[in-house]
Amino acid sequence: MVSDSGLRVLSWNVQGAVPPNGSIERIKNQIEFLEKEVNLPDVVMLNEVTTIQRDCWREYLFEVGYTDIVDTLEWAAELRESTVPPHQDYNHVNGNLIALHELSDASELTRLSPSIRYGPWKNADLKDWDTNFPEKILNATVTQNGSEIELWNVRAVPGSMHGEEKIKILENTYNRIMKRPESPCILAGDFNSPKEELADGTTIPWRHDQKDELAQRWEEAELNILVGLEEKGMVDIFRSQHGYGEIDILDVSHATQTEQPELVDPVEVKGKRFDHMIASEDLDPQDCYYDHAGFKYSDHAPLIAEFNV
Incomplete structure (x- = not known):
């Protein structure tokens, strides 16, 4: 059952980048988790949904009531077949998905396609869309109680594998949000950042201890997306609710140092x-x-937020 009022949003990396993590059985288990363990959130924002299982995801989500679904998987599939450099060096096997439950008070989930001709960047020198992984950025809107909420579902590729491509994704997302009209916005996903957070609230990005030009750009990109959006009235919901330091709930989403x-x-x-x-x-x-229960179905724990809108 979805929420009687307000808006419940779930963000989750379903770990479908590499087989067999995109298997039918695994997807069924993840759908069952959404239905039976987290009570069908109004909006689900998923990362690493595999292109080859796009129809399965859509079918299974529809069966549990998610009738409005948008994704970037067709971009990934098309780029995967491309022989145009540099795409032949990237796997492009997965993308992002957003789904809206039919019983939600929210309505009219609409996918927004990036443009360099229309919008506040029309006459700008920088068009803010230069990533080679466009399938990692899914932009949409949803209407809640007559108000439009902009959604950004983003997954930054690992910098250790793709270098500058990670910060391109973060830079494009940050710059576009900063230029967008003043309206409510939710940005969610796996940013592969930060490296560390200190008890006093200090955010430590990757490459913070390096002084070359790329490292400085890297640090700025991570800090902008994590804390810089406060200029737009956007805050880290988890930290604003729970603070920093030792807290009595799970504050790790990717269990890199715990086997089970x-x-x-x-x-x-x-x-x-x-x-x-x-x-x-x-x-x-x-x-x-x-x-915490989400670790049974992915190496990432899902993040759930509730909004009184």
């Missing part, structure tokens, strides 16, 4: 907080948490 995180007490899970939800304070966030 689903078998460990939530506060004992070690790893990185790579998955985030950064949203407009005007949406009146009420709660935000990482669901």
Whole structure:
């Protein structure tokens, strides 16, 4: 059952980048998790949905009531077949998906396609769309109680594998959000950032200890997306609710240092907080948490937030 009022949003990296993680059985288990363990959130924003299982995801989501679905998987499939450099060097096997439940108070999920001719960047020198992984950025809108909420579902590729492509994704997303009209916005996904967060709230990006030009750009890109959107009235919902330091709930989304995180007490899970939800304070966030049970179905815990809109 979806929420009787407000808006519940789930963001989750379903770990479908490499077979067999995109198997039919695994997808069915993840759908069952959405239905039986997290009570069918109004909006689900998924990362690493495999292109070859696009029809399965859509079918299974539809069966549990997600009747409005948008994704970037056709971009990934097309680029995967491309022989145009540099795409022959990238796998392009997965993308992002957003789905809206039919019983939600929200309505009219609409995918927005990037443009360099229309929008606030029309006459700008920088068009903010230069990534070679366009399938990692899914932009849409949803209507809630007559108000339009812009959604950004983003997954930054690992910098260790793709270098500058990671910061291109973050830069494009940040710059486009900063130029968008003033309206409520939710940005969520796996940013593969930061490297560390200190108890005093300091965010430590990757390559912070390097001084070359690329490292400085890298640091700026990560900090902009994680804390720089406060200029637009957008905050890290999890941290705004729970603070920093030692807290008594799960505060890790990617269990990089715990072999079987689903078998460990939530506060004992070690790893990185790579998955985030950064949203407009005007949406009146009420709660935000990482669901520990999700580790049974992915190496990432899903992030769930509730908004009083």
